[in-house]
Amino acid sequence: KAKEDGRNKYCFFTAGMQSQFNRQLQLENALRLAITNNQLQLAYQPQLCLEKNTLTGFEALLRWQHPELGFISPAEFIPVAEHSGLMIKLGEWVLQHAIQQQKRWYQHGYTELVMAINLSPVQFRQPELLDIISTQLELAKLPAHCIELEITESAMVEDAEQAIKTVDAIRHKGISLAIDDFGTGYSSLSYLKRFHLSKLKIDQSFVRELLDSPEDRAIVTAIIRMAQSLGLRTIAEGVETAEHQSLLQQLGCDDIQGYHYGRPMPAEAATAFIQQAFVHQQA
Ligand code: C2E
Ligand code: MG
Ligand code: MG
Numbered sequence: 004k005a006k007e008d009g010r011n012k013y014c015f016f017t018a019g020m021q022s023q024f025n026r027q028l029q030l031e032n033a034l035r036l037a038i039t040n041n042q043l044q045l046a047y048q049p050q051l052c053l054e055k056n057t058l059t060g061f062e063a064l065l066r067w068q069h070p071e072l073g074f075i076s077p078a079e080f081i082p083v084a085e086h087s088g089l090m091i092k093l094g095e096w097v098l099q100h101a102i103q104q105q106k107r108w109y110q111h112g113y114t115e116l117v118m119a120i121n122l123s124p125v126q127f128r129q130p131e132l133l134d135i136i137s138t139q140l141e142l143a144k145l146p147a148h149c150i151e152l153e154i155t156e157s158a159m160v161e162d163a164e165q166a167i168k169t170v171d172a173i174r175h176k177g178i179s180l181a182i183d184d185f186g187t188g189y190s191s192l193s194y195l196k197r198f199h200l201s202k203l204k205i206d207q208s209f210v211r212e213l214l215d216s217p218e219d220r221a222i223v224t225a226i227i228r229m230a231q232s233l234g235l236r237t238i239a240e241g242v243e244t245a246e247h248q249s250l251l252q253q254l255g256c257d258d259i260q261g262y263h264y265g266r267p268m269p270a271e272a273a274t275a276f277i278q279q280a281f282v283h284q285q286a
């Protein structure tokens with residue numbers, strides 16, 4: 004009986020692993036065709052400056068709608084891309100399209116908006132990264148301050164010396180750099196003094212229960228204080244309610260992003276959002 008149970012468990016386990024593996028393989032193959040088959044899009048989520056109550060810009064978020072597999076979350080397919088050598092190509096697609104969109108808004112006179120673009124650690128380690136970005140900015144005739152790059156702490160742990168060089172090159176070009184999901188990585192805080200960063204994005208896991216959890220409130224408060232002393236801006240992600248927003252404002256957070264201010268949306272909706280925001284800002 005025990006033996007039978009054990010065998011059943013074993014079979015169940017391998018079947019689970021097998022199907023996960025199959026899914027990854029399926030996604031990998033589908034992802035190879037996603038770019039050429041026009042299945043990718045960018046969604047843009049607005050960011051709000053709390054002090055001025057103004058729209059500062061958007062974060063570009065990748066969306067993949069597959070004709071048979073349906074909507075696939077970037078949380079699922081980005082890791083697949085990273086492990087299969089597809090991330091460089093995918094990342095270039097994102098850079099190109101986000102910068103082209105930013106160019107349209109810039110040409111409409113919205114020259115103060117910033118487009119935040121996520122970088123995979125794989126891209127961050129790519130020697131050609133800065134050339135690719137510079138080329139895209141030149142093609143779009145955009146100044147470097149129009150974009151911001153988001154990287155996670157994990158991008159900086161592997162080869163710290165190389166990472167410092169990359170960060171310096173990005174900053175020297177005039178591009179702002181934010182640490183995404185701040186507080187959830189495994190790196191030490193010492194990189195904060197060695198890297199010339201611009202902004203910390205407080206991870207949504209600390210924001211979610213901010214109102215009820217004294218621990219989360221303590222952590223968020225500490226991150227904001229530390230950022231202030233280091234001369235870094237802070238932005239909280241995953242801000243879903245007005246209560247969250249006003250508490251973050253009280254705590255001294257600079258900017259927010261989340262469903263309360265605006266969801267990730269297609270380019271046309273984002274354009275309407277900008278027009279709306281500027282009408283109110285002028286009034
Ligand atoms: P992220 O960069 O931390 O992006 C924030 C995620 O939080 C997005 O999920 C966004 O839709 C979601 N979000 C925003 N506001 C709220 C809120 O108020 N409540 C909740 N519950 N969620 C909110 P999304 O779009 O599914 O992206 C997931 C992750 O996939 C991103 O996390 C990022 O790590 C990665 N990703 C997305 N697009 C790209 C990309 O172009 N390149 C790379 N390398 N990674 C990307
Ligand atoms: Mg991000
Ligand atoms: Mg994040």
Ligand code: MG
Pocket residue numbers: 184
């Ligand atoms: Mg995240």
